[in-house]
Amino acid sequence: MNKAAAIACGAVIAALAATASAQDVKPERAIKYRQGILQGIGWDMGPMAAMVKGEKPFDKDEFLKRATWVSELAPMPWEGFTPGSDQGAPTKAKPEIWKDMAKFKQYQEAMQAASLKLVAAAKTGTLDAVKGPFGDLGKACSNCHDDFRAK
Amino acid sequence: MNKAAAIACGAVIAALAATASAQDVKPERAIKYRQGILQGIGWDMGPMAAMVKGEKPFDKDEFLKRATWVSELAPMPWEGFTPGSDQGAPTKAKPEIWKDMAKFKQYQEAMQAASLKLVAAAKTGTLDAVKGPFGDLGKACSNCHDDFRAK
Numbered sequence: 001m002n003k004a005a006a007i008a009c010g011a012v013i014a015a016l017a018a019t020a021s022a023q024d025v026k027p028e029r030a031i032k033y034r035q036g037i038l039q040g041i042g043w044d045m046g047p048m049a050a051m052v053k054g055e056k057p058f059d060k061d062e063f064l065k066r067a068t069w070v071s072e073l074a075p076m077p078w079e080g081f082t083p084g085s086d087q088g089a090p091t092k093a094k095p096e097i098w099k100d101m102a103k104f105k106q107y108q109e110a111m112q113a114a115s116l117k118l119v120a121a122a123k124t125g126t127l128d129a130v131k132g133p134f135g136d137l138g139k140a141c142s143n144c145h146d147d148f149r150a151k
Numbered sequence: 152m153n154k155a156a157a158i159a160c161g162a163v164i165a166a167l168a169a170t171a172s173a174q175d176v177k178p179e180r181a182i183k184y185r186q187g188i189l190q191g192i193g194w195d196m197g198p199m200a201a202m203v204k205g206e207k208p209f210d211k212d213e214f215l216k217r218a219t220w221v222s223e224l225a226p227m228p229w230e231g232f233t234p235g236s237d238q239g240a241p242t243k244a245k246p247e248i249w250k251d252m253a254k255f256k257q258y259q260e261a262m263q264a265a266s267l268k269l270v271a272a273a274k275t276g277t278l279d280a281v282k283g284p285f286g287d288l289g290k291a292c293s294n295c296h297d298d299f300r301a302k
Contacts, residue, residue, distance in 0.1 A: 029194075032190060033190060033191060033194045036186065036187025036188065036190040036191050037187065037188075037191050039183060039184060040184060040187050040188050040191070043180075043184045069227060072223040072224075076220060080194075
């Protein structure tokens with residue numbers, strides 16, 4: 001590592017000292033992390049929803065990009081549901097998450113699988129092909145929101 | 152699409168109506184989106200920094216996961232710097248971003264390239280191999296923060 005890089009690296013390290021692992025972070029930071037990633041997923045779902053609904057012209061390249069991004073984001077949020085992070089910052093996460101982690105994990109896996117199916121469908125480049133898989137992904141999101149997210 | 156999926160899809164669509172495209176979202180939402188993704192990058196940089204610094208044992212699988220996630224997140228935040236989103240919610244983004252988009256874009260590309268080099272290094276599975284590329288990635292982050300993020 002050259003000197004300039006070492007200095008920059010040191011600055012980054014100092015700024016991130018609180019995040020040495022998902023387990024030793026403060027609940028507030030874990031909550032903000034998972035909300036940030038989940039918000040990113042929502043950001044990408046929006047334009048896809050608009051295309052599926054016909055509110056926005058279907059753009060196969062944009063659809064594939066958004067589907068891919070959702071599939072990349074899909075495995076990320078869950079480690080932010082650290083023990084004790086049912087509180088510590090404003091959160092809609094229900095305490096049920098920590099009481100039934102097995103079910104919560106099932107929903108995560110279903111959502112990740114649905115996102116991969118959407119990517120596969122999006123690669124065909126047609127609106128007809130993505131409608132069903134997009135609906136399935138939306139349902140996977142809703143299933144978890146219904147049980148584990150407060151209104 | 153089956154009926155249940157269609158209903159769930161409808162719910163998702165309704166919730167996300169405001170995000171039909173990056174261009175027509177409110178500044179507040181764009182700011183929160185980019186902050187969420189950038190925070191996700193910070194979340195992953197933390198454990199890698201701790202390993203590089205020797206504060207945490209080197210775990211090649213975790214390092215590769217974090218490096219991969221950073222490389223996946225790396226292209227995402229930038230579309231959140233929509234025209235007019237230099238204000239609208241608390242943000243450290245300097246107005247200079249919108250005055251020198253070419254330079255801002257150069258930094259984005261350098262950071263994305265550095266993240267891909269780190270993934271390649273992480274695939275070797277050794278701490279020695281990742282130290283330099285991690286420092287380079289940290290420097291790419293710092294370069295942009297120095298010029299375009301308020302203290």
